[in-house]
Amino acid sequence: MASPKGSRSQMKLPIFTRKGTLEVPSPTEKDWSKDNEDDWLFKDPDQEQDSLPQPYRMINKMVNSLFDRSWEIIEARDTSSKAELHRIQPTIYHPLRESKLSTTPNCMDVSQDHVFIGGSKGFSIYNLHNAKQLYVWEKLKVDVISILVTDLGSEILIAPVDETGIVRLFYFYKDGLYLIKAINESEDTSKQTTCIKMEISKGGNFAALLLQEAGDIWLNVYKLPKESWIKEVQYPQLAVNTKKKVRQQLQLVGPIESNLPLPIEMDMNISFRGDVKLSLPVQIMKIKPPKPITGTTFKSPLEAFAKIAGCRGLGSGQNHYIKASQWEKREAILKATYKKYLDGEWEPEPVSMATFYFLLPSRVIPMPAGVKRSPGLACTLGVHWTDHHNFFFYSLNRTLKDKVDPEGVWPCAAPIMESQLSPCSSYLVLACEDGVLSLWDLAQGLTLGVVALPENCFCQSIHFLKYFLVHKGQNVYPEGSVKCHMKCVVLCTDASLHLVTASAIQNSTISLLVERPVKYLDEAICAVAPVQALPGMVLTFSRDGSVLLMDVAKSQIVCSFALPRSYSLAAPWNPVFVVSLHHPCFLLRGDHPDEIGSASKAEDIPNSIFYFNFEDYPLLENLSRNCTIPQASILDHPTFAQALPLEERCEKFFQKSIQNLAKYKVKEEEHWTRLERYSLLLQNEDLKK
Template identity: 60%
Template structure:
């Protein structure tokens, strides 16, 4: 029916009329007159409607338009019903536990068996396994708006940022909590800077903070003496007996504490069952060593004219050669620069007539790397494995990715040791665990993948036209064995997987293997009709191989298997859906345990879940444990597989060590040689038979 209607809408309605009067034909076919095309005329039936007088002609057009639109709606509903019939409704799991809060949390962080939630005047510490509150710190002047936590062996480094932009370092060791230092707190509020972004190395040896203030932006890098912190916390007399003590940092209560410089390595492990029995206390009497300042990095200066008069003067007075061929360290005369700007303004005058907007401050994205091959390491510097040694950074609108060595002292000159130029400005960068892999995303949709440990470029891939990267997340490499995703229990090299969420809400899986180059596969297409189903955020689940959490704008949370591009299940939590504001999910996924936590708004009593009154709602954090659900329990417990179980199948040959792969290659080569020898013997025997037959035929002649 729909196809018939469509054909009628596309083709004009024609009828054939004879010019003369119609006659009854003779019963004998021989007497029938021959048809002449000139005797017939074609008329459009719609022409008769067009000849109608007003207002009937307008009424006819409106009726036809209404009919066409109604038919389109019917076809759309029919197609939607067909799609819904093919849908498989996933299993929806409720949360395992709920944490009631007084107000919206100021960020969440997970480290080891602890959950840290920012709140009024401080933060709270919970047991991750049973969601019981262990300790509450409410000694700050203002509320905490974001919080980070990093493992330092068996201890934890806690880094909250308050509403004033002040970042502090707290150290949790066993049953004691110490304040190490407020990095950017100033007595003069007019000189107060704001922490915009921060990053702590995965090993906990270094921390970098991006500050903004007085119309300027800069990056400060500190070395964290975690081993000294551990010694000072275990032996308080060492810290108390110090002669020179730094000025104490005051909070808004007399119980405030100061802490300083340190590096840590492991104390006795704490079992999850004993965490709830801990009685954490805030130690204001003990001052730990502060972090050591390493360097301060500012954005690259814009290109400007130079006072040098000749190239010889440039070579004579410039000592550094860094940045050659990368667009850095240009030396252009003022006259040449003025001529260049004049030509530019003349060419684009019509586009520059409007008022100039003030350019925003340049922001930085930075990462810690653990390989010495990226920069030149001095001979007298000893670097240990697993310790960050390089800082990579790129600034807003810059084509270059700068690399700074961390093996410096504050007296050393702050210069980058290496620079990687890109063809387009870098808009995003991401690293995998312990920075083994690096992804650089340019503003033209090009994705560059690097293996930093081996110094190997996987390749460059361009996202589909119209797709621009919104976020990128690396996945731990997994295999599909007997229909289940598993992690190999041996080191895997030259294999990378990452999921890319684009600005049009489409989701892609990018993979690269050895020298084959990266490939892209669409996991979720961009929504066309139902925009509320658009993906807002994506988060990998380390405890489940090949699984990612998908947070949609309609407040739904689902778990996807990227190998099959299928939704495994969904998770629900009571949520007050405010239609006026888009949903920005606040969540955290545990890197070591099979669980994640999600912030939601719980309505009071019989309040409808669509209410917009904040007085009738309560903020909560919902806890989802994958092992509590039968569908995911086996996956989380059987997530690894040994090399023996995989055997030497060709499907997994690329995952084996180099020695095994060489052995398999030689064995296959020997097998091919034996097969070729057999084929050669067969061909030789046939050739001999044919030659004997030809000789006999020749003798007969």
């Protein structure tokens, strides 16, 4: 029986129709009539679809398109799953210890043997090795969103920043915690400033805060009287009665009326010493963003030269001799040339942000005359602002009354996007908007080179590696300091990862470690952290929540670190973690996704900090314990020979020359013997003639 007109089979398959009435053919093939091919007509399936009335024709096309698209997705997923099975999976290591918290940890930092975790209404202190909670300071009405910890040797500076942008400076010494000051807190809420970024110099002598208020932004620099603090905590001036002492010992979790439960394992030795008043930081400088370049008010070039007496701030572009009419003409030409791009609505310009570093004395940054030089004491503040070409140097040996002018300016060809100072404060990398990286050796006062990122790659973050060598197939740290050599890892905005190597005697090189993910977008790298305990190793955090350990020398994945099955990273694109600089371990925050949706209150959400120790994993045990090798063991290594100081390299060259003298003498004798035999041969030939 023929299918009804407009059915699915008629629309999808070619149909041959015959002119005239249809007849039932005979079951025997020999009785079939010989039809002429001209009597058959071919009808296009698309015409059959078009013959459907609306809206059925549109529904039919949508269903077919959806079916085809679904089939393509199924095939792509099947191909991906087959490829995933053939991929080599790294060894997975799980955490050794879990610390369950009653509040959500927003940030954390490590110093010496202590872990500082910022969370709800304050911060807490834990022991790094046994995960015991030592103290809880919760006296705020808002959460702590970031915490900065600086190691001063026997003391520790703690600087938590809360949600309102207020910075409080704490001093931690032995068993006492002291509140120095809420630096930018104001009694008038209408004049309250917000701290965007904070840095403390190595050694704790200076601090800098990037503050914002009502659209204005500036940088405040303070001198910290750390010499006075140690005396004030050792010999307190105020007496404390017995009743107040008892109250302070009980005041471990904030106010007395707090209902937060005490941890089971609590070390009762640490106490908050609110009775001891420490010396306050002294503001020495206020730096504002560079002013836009406008027309000059100078009447002659002599006035412009007089303004920059002593070459202070030379290169900033401020003290120029360009008239306002010239700027107007240039602006008119620009608008006329790019009118089609400039027309339309303009978004408001973002507030200019600052990146700043405390720099040690060097050949580039000498210590001012008459100032006593102290090892590890910062003398200059390096600053650059977003969408600006210049890197400024400001001397820290000044008072608030002194005029704030930069002592030096490094102009770049393009606006500076990112920068990074090495932990030893010897190397500086400036990443410009055009993808060019400028590598500087501040200690020696020379540039190590300029490298360019691949096309359409822009720098997102820079991470310095402690200089390492590959000796007998293993990454090792040379014993002692290495000068004029640096290595860093650059994470780009397209999630690609690059290794940059530079030295004073070789050209700078850049190599690709991880390509931009095209097929597996969830594998895009979001964060990178160098592991100082393992030479040439970095931790990478991806969008899919995976944490991988990479060997940058071989560009290979060594192993993977995973949380327990019931936990995951709450925000893989912004993980909360910290890597210890003094111990072979790192800490990672994990959340319980199955219980987050059912939790009624934020404090009921289970959160944990997981502890990973590299030395406890079989694959990494030898790497972390045998990471340093004496210089005498690798004297023949070409890279290590170049890393030696100039005097040692010259001595090594002369020693090799003396050792080769005997070889050269033997070769010389062989050469004279050959000449003598050849001369005798020629003499005999002449006699024969």
